[in-house]
Amino acid sequence: MDVAIIGGTGYGAVELIRFLHNHPHVHVTKIISHSNSGTDLAEVYPHLVDIIDLEMIALDIGDLAKEVELVFFATPSNVSKHYIPALVDQGVRCIDLSGGDFRLRDGEKYQAYYGGEEMVSQSYINQAVYGLPELNKEQIKQASILANPGCFPTATTLGLIPVLEKDLVERKSIIIDAKTGTSGAGRGGLSLNVHFSEMNENFKAYQLGVHKHIPEIEQVLTARANEDIQVTFTPPHIVPMTRGIMSTMYVDLKDSQSTGQLIAMYEDYYKNDPFVRIRKEGIIPSTREVYGSNYCDIGLYADQRTGKLIIVSVIDNLVKGASGQAIQNMNIMCGWDETTGLNQLPIYP
Template sequence: MIRVGIIGASGYAGGELVRYLIAHPGVQITYLASGTYAGKPLSSAYPSLLGQDLPLCEKYDIEKAADQADFFFQAQGNGVGMKVAPALLEYGKKFIDVPADFRIKNLDEYTRYYRMQHSAPELVEEAVYGLPELRAEEIAKARLIANCGCYATGAILALAPLAASGHADLNSIIVDAKSGVSGAGRSKLDVSGLFCEVNEGFKAYAVASHRHTAEIEQEISAVAGTDVKVSFTPHLIPMNRGILTTAYAGVDASIKGSEDLFEMYRQFYADQPFVVVLENGHQPSTKNVFGTNFCHIALTLDQRTGRAIVTCAIDNMGKGAAGQAVQNLNVMCDFDQTTGLTAPAVYP
């Protein structure tokens, strides 16, 4: 039984990690850190956890944390992972950073997007980007994982087979994504996140400047074997959770129809239990992946324009955050990837 600690347990990602890990047969949650709820049960933050056998939250302390757990998730926020990971790794612990501190290998890009200097640059080089569909072998050997961003997960899974195929125009990629409000997190009250500001509205934000652009380009470039630039526009929609991504890329004449794209993606993801490539004529819905670690993908060739159109649905709190982190734990600890993650979506 692996003893697990969560730093930042009272945020949305932390709470979702607890929900998944409670059902995991190979782990036990033995340490919960939350400055806001120190000395209180996590059910004070999430009444949905009433009746669960969990340790009390406490203020983070390195010595106590290292004594009580062997594997750590950091879900508190950007800038925290670089501060706490070095000491925990020195104690011989394994560490998954759910926020962005270790995702971007180019530190100038990290500073530009996140507006902070990195205090553990040597660990950025070591960290493995935590997308098991592309990097499972590296993840299995790693002690430090940079969990993927939510938008980045949807975009990369939507584009990776095309980028690897050699049949896509890599200078033509457009990514359009819509996310629920939980992606903004729980810790800061912002007027833009209030019900009256979000309900019955739909808007783009961070146009041509969203932070996840850097990791999308980094990972698609790695798959393609050449530098790739994408135009990425995120949108906020009035629902709690879920991301629907639509990605566009020109393809060459060897792609004759949607069936060719379906076969390309079916083969690419043949051994990936959480990626479901939908039959032609079907489209993904965020409702069908709600509360899960699954990713649903559909393919269409627009023969008039010669563009592949890839639609992809994930839960931003599941495959886009906590579910993916647990999948990474499974790979790191030699569990089956699906352990604790097989429950279907809550429906309707």
């Protein structure tokens, strides 16, 4: 299958290229970049010299729709909504990694958290499937517009959903403490926050109370709990590492549960999901253990003294939090085994 990537110079795009290069069913034929049109990809990413020989081109919707069957959008927020409708109308399936354009269902929340922009037409929002494979596999199979989840929502919701669905925790007590590496800020338009001199030997929080992933997390949890869920999201603490997200969640247990009981329940819940790994009792995952991979690792501790459950969920923000999950979704959409092209071991150390 011939596919294209729009937004070809960001970290999300280059991770798509890394995984798709050895995918047995896919050929990346077009890489589209407005800012680097006419430039060879290897000039922007020299590690691809003599491996990927593609010149980045400008976007022409009409030509693109004739030449590829599926398009990945690895663009900034508020971009994909201007192009996906035209592609979908011409029969091209689209996977959007870029932001909330097709993730959020509520126009007011989209405007509030995404810079006051108008949401795309509701008819296209209705077509969009939220692409968390562990929850929506059957819907993903039929998707023409696939809204790839954000990195923090992926780590967080995978950690919380089992106990919410089983009604084991108080739903008004959810605290999420999340930490991320600097690659989450992207490659273009680098902010002062992630300059080496600002980040090295430093640790900081940002966007308290206004982070754009808050409504996405609450939307997913509300749908699974069948009740309005609000969370306290202490949004990203940026830590001086390149990749990785650790989302640590604190919830009050309704009844006494042992760590072992909860681990057994999580193992059963995710028994058919190849990229979610539940750690044994006494073992808490670290970001290094999923580095470069599509895994989400979850560790649990039921604190008998306080009655709280502590959930630790880790992912690579560029893989399970973006490009790897997008490829997992593509596999499901196309009827292939969802692990195809994604079986690489995590990189260690």
